Structure formats: structure tokens, C-alpha cells
Amino acid sequence: MTEPFDAVDVIRAQRDRTGLHPDALRWMVDAYTREYVTDAQMAAFAMAVLLNGMARDEIRVMTDAMIASGERMSFSGLGKPTVDKHSTGGVGDKITLPLAPLVASFGVAVPQLSGRGLGHTGGTLDKLESIPGWRAALSNDEMTAQLREIGAVICAAGAGLAPADKRLYALRDVTGTVEAVPLIASSIMSKKIAEGTSSLVLDVKVGTGAFMHDLDRARELARTMVELGADSGVATTALITGMDTPLGRAIGNANEVRESVEVLAGGGPADVVELTVTLAREMLALAGQPDADVEAALKDGRAMDVWRAMIRAQDGDPDAPLPTPRETHTVTAPSDGFVTELDAWGFGIAAWRLGAGRARPQDPVVHEAGIDLHVQRGDAVTAGQPLFTLGARDADRIPRALQALEGAWTIGASAPEVAPIVREKITA
Numbered sequence: 001m002t003e004p005f006d007a008v009d010v011i012r013a014q015r016d017r018t019g020l021h022p023d024a025l026r027w028m029v030d031a032y033t034r035e036y037v038t039d040a041q042m043a044a045f046a047m048a049v050l051l052n053g054m055a056r057d058e059i060r061v062m063t064d065a066m067i068a069s070g071e072r073m074s075f076s077g078l079g080k081p082t083v084d085k086h087s088t089g090g091v092g093d094k095i096t097l098p099l100a101p102l103v104a105s106f107g108v109a110v111p112q113l114s115g116r117g118l119g120h121t122g123g124t125l126d127k128l129e130s131i132p133g134w135r136a137a138l139s140n141d142e143m144t145a146q147l148r149e150i151g152a153v154i155c156a157a158g159a160g161l162a163p164a165d166k167r168l169y170a171l172r173d174v175t176g177t178v179e180a181v182p183l184i185a186s187s188i189m190s191k192k193i194a195e196g197t198s199s200l201v202l203d204v205k206v207g208t209g210a211f212m213h214d215l216d217r218a219r220e221l222a223r224t225m226v227e228l229g230a231d232s233g234v235a236t237t238a239l240i241t242g243m244d245t246p247l248g249r250a251i252g253n254a255n256e257v258r259e260s261v262e263v264l265a266g267g268g269p270a271d272v273v274e275l276t277v278t279l280a281r282e283m284l285a286l287a288g289q290p291d292a293d294v295e296a297a298l299k300d301g302r303a304m305d306v307w308r309a310m311i312r313a314q315d316g317d318p319d320a321p322l323p324t325p326r327e328t329h330t331v332t333a334p335s336d337g338f339v340t341e342l343d344a345w346g347f348g349i350a351a352w353r354l355g356a357g358r359a360r361p362q363d364p365v366v367h368e369a370g371i372d373l374h375v376q377r378g379d380a381v382t383a384g385q386p387l388f389t390l391g392a393r394d395a396d397r398i399p400r401a402l403q404a405l406e407g408a409w410t411i412g413a414s415a416p417e418v419a420p421i422v423r424e425k426i427t428a
């Protein structure tokens with residue numbers, strides 16, 4: 001077949017901003033998925049997008065082309081509303097784990113197609129795989145049956161969903177082109193729209209541990225995604241939330257599952273509970289239940305019942321002990337004072353070096369590796385008090401993790417101001 005466009009012309013047009021014809025953009029995505037356009041050409045194009053940006057209608061064409069590269073799922077036969085949540089990724093961000101069963105306990109279907117972590121941010125599937133027996137891969141029929149019977153499903157996105165994004169995301173990861181707003185927005189929204197959810201709440205992280213380090217860029221990303229959702233008939237709300245300090249007290253995999261179960265049992269750290277409850281309210285509002293008593297469902301065990309059923313349905317044992325690290329090292333406070341700094345980026349890198357994350361997509365994660373914080377930013381401490389414990393399978397992982405933590409935490413004389421976790425809400 002004769003190709004209607006030439007990749008070099010498309011790259012030049014994006015490089016010089018001379019105008020991208022929608023058909024040329026659609027072709028570029030399609031030809032890349034067919035492996036006609038090479039990785040080198042797509043990397044050059046992605047870098048031109050990162051440097052020059054894209055107009056809103058170009059981002060929409062790009063998103064539609066990524067959706068068209070694969071299958072579109074539909075849950076319209078379920079007979080109940082569907083609502084999903086997506087986080088742009090952060091350190092200690094385990095919110096999906098308590099959130100999906102909590103929202104499903106109100107009779108809403110929550111199809112949560114998740115990914116694995118790469119780099120310093122963790123992946124939901126990696127966390128859940130610390131539960132003995134739990135299985136991430138479900139067929140579309142299994143997923144639909146679980147949504148009908150239990151209401152919540154967290155599983156791996158199949159190979160057929162937005163395959164263009166799978167290739168492009170992996171390429172961006174190794175070419176320094178992850179942080180482009182048009183590429184992040186089209187990547188996330190193509191998967192969510194193809195998944196067929198009727199509504200969506202986005203948790204757009206801002207801070208040192210997030211892709212977006214400043215509020216203006218986080219706002220731009222949130223607005224772009226909310227508009228893409230609205231254009232495709234998916235009711236979308238975005239919350240911009242802080243990611244300067246780790247979320248909760250657990251950073252890793254098994255320990256994050258443990259903390260999520262505490263939240264489902266009515267306890268858990270205040271910031272994790274606050275974000276879970278706030279996101280659940282937004283999701284339920286989009287699903288037609290603006291007055292749902294979300295806290296009650298955490299306190300009275302309804303959300304926990306859905307969690308247990310959800311884990312069992314995917315062959316996991318919710319009562320099995322979770323793995324614990326063989327080697328630990330605890331850091332204590334050098335003086336009396338307040339925890340003035342716990343930097344999300346430093347702690348994310350440290351947990352990753354301990355084995356909680358992977359350096360290459362094919363690497364396994366060490367489920368028991370990670371960091372347990374005994375304090376959070378703003379807490380008062382006395383000299384000698386344990387601040388955090390590093391856990392690993394092999395002792396030689398600990399010194400490099402400690403190196404990543406140099407300068408990432410400080411004890412000061414006066415209490416720091418602690419910013420609210422939810423910074424802004426953006427609606428269509």
C-alpha cells in the first residue's frame with residue numbers, strides 16, 4: 001500500500017509549527033502502531049511536541065487516533081453507572097485500593113484498568129500482586145462478570161486497549177518526553193475513553209513527587225483532560241492534589257496494601273482517608289449519588305466486604321499474611337523539633353532503590369521492599385525517636401537508598417505550614 005504521508009514531513013511540521021493536518025496526525029499514530037513509522041521518527045515527533053506544545057484540537061485528534069488504534073470496551077449492558085478514577089502518579093499513592101471497593105459499595109460499577117510502576121512512582125498492579133494468589137490478568141468476560149456481581153475490579157489493561165499508547169509511553173519513558181502535557185493528556189484519556197467508563201475523576205498530582213512540579217502546569221493538564229473527556233461524552237472532574245510529601249505512611253507494595261486495609265477497616269493515616277473520601281464523593285456525585293455517606297461505608301465494614309470479595313474473585317487470599325522485609329534499617333531523629341521536610345521525590349527514589357520499583361519493564365519488583373514512615377510532615381519529634389524504617393530483601397540495597405534520602409528530610413525548630421491535600425477542582 002502507498003502511504004499517504006511521510007513521517008519526516010509530519011515531524012518537520014510539528015518542529016516548525018507550520019500546521020499539522022488532522023489526517024497527517026491520525027496517519028502518524030496509525031503508522032507508528034503498524035510499525036511503519038520507526039521509534040526514531042516517533043521520538044523526534046514526541047520531542048517536538050514536548051518543546052512546541054499542541055493546539056487543543058490537535059490533542060483531541062491525537063487522543064482519538066490512539067483510541068482508534070485498538071478496541072473500545074462498553075459496559076452499557078451492566079445496568080448500573082460506571083465511574084473510574086485515574087491518578088497521574090505519586091509516591092505512596094495507594095488510593096485506588098480502598099477507593100474502588102468503597103465506591104462499589106454504593107452499587108456503582110468501578111472498572112479500574114491499572115498499570116505497573118516504572119521509575120519512582122508505584123503501580124497499582126504491583127501492589128496488589130503482593131497478595132498471595134492474586135491475579136491481574138482478566139478476560140473481558142471475567143471483568144464484566146466481576147463488575148456485575150461485585151461492582152469493583154482492578155486488573156491489567158489488555159493488550160488491545162490503546163496499543164498506540166503502549167508503544168508511545170514506553171518510547172517516551174526512555175527519550176525524556178514523558179512530561180509533555182499533550183502527550184500525558186492523550187495517553188491517559190485515550191485509555192479511559194477506550195475503556196468505556198461513563199464518568200471519570202482525575203487526581204492530578206502536583207509537587208516534587210509528581211510529573212507536574214508547579215500548579216500552572218498541573219492546571220493546564222487537568223483542564224486539557226477534562227475537556228477531552230467532555231468532548232467524548234465522559235463526564236470528567238479533576239482534583240489537583242499535593243504530592244510534595246509521600247501520601248500516608250507506607251511507600252512500597254505489600255506495606256501499601258496493609259495501609260489500604262487499615263483504611264477499609266475505618267482507620268489509616270488522615271491524609272489517605274481524606275483523599276479517599278474526597279475522591280469517592282466526586283465519583284459518586286458523577287454517578288448520581290451526591291449525598292452518599294462515604295465515611296459510614298468505611299466505618300461499618302461495607303467497603304471492606306467489597307474489598308474481600310474483589311480480592312477473592314481474582315484468586316487472592318485477603319486473609320493471607322503479606323510478605324515482610326528480611327533486612328531493615330531505622331533512621332531516628334537527631335534532635336528534638338518538627339518534621340519540616342519529607343520530600344516525595346527522595347523517598348520515592350529510595351523505595352525504588354530498595355526494590356519496590358523496577359529499573360526496566362521486564363524486572364520483577366520485590367513486594368516486601370519499601371519504606372514505613374513513623375512520622376509525617378509537620379509532626380513533633382524528640383531526639384532518638386524512629387522517623388522511618390527502610391526494608392529490603394538484600395542488605396546491600398540499603399546504603400544506596402540512604403543516599404537518595406540525603407537532604408530529603410529535615411528536622412527544624414518550628415512547625416511547618418502543612419498545605420491542604422486538595423488544591424483545586426476543575427470541572428467542564
Ligand code: URA
Nearest residue numbers: 088089183184187188
Ligand atoms: N500516566 C499515563 O498513563 N500516561 C502518561 O503519559 C503519564 C501518566
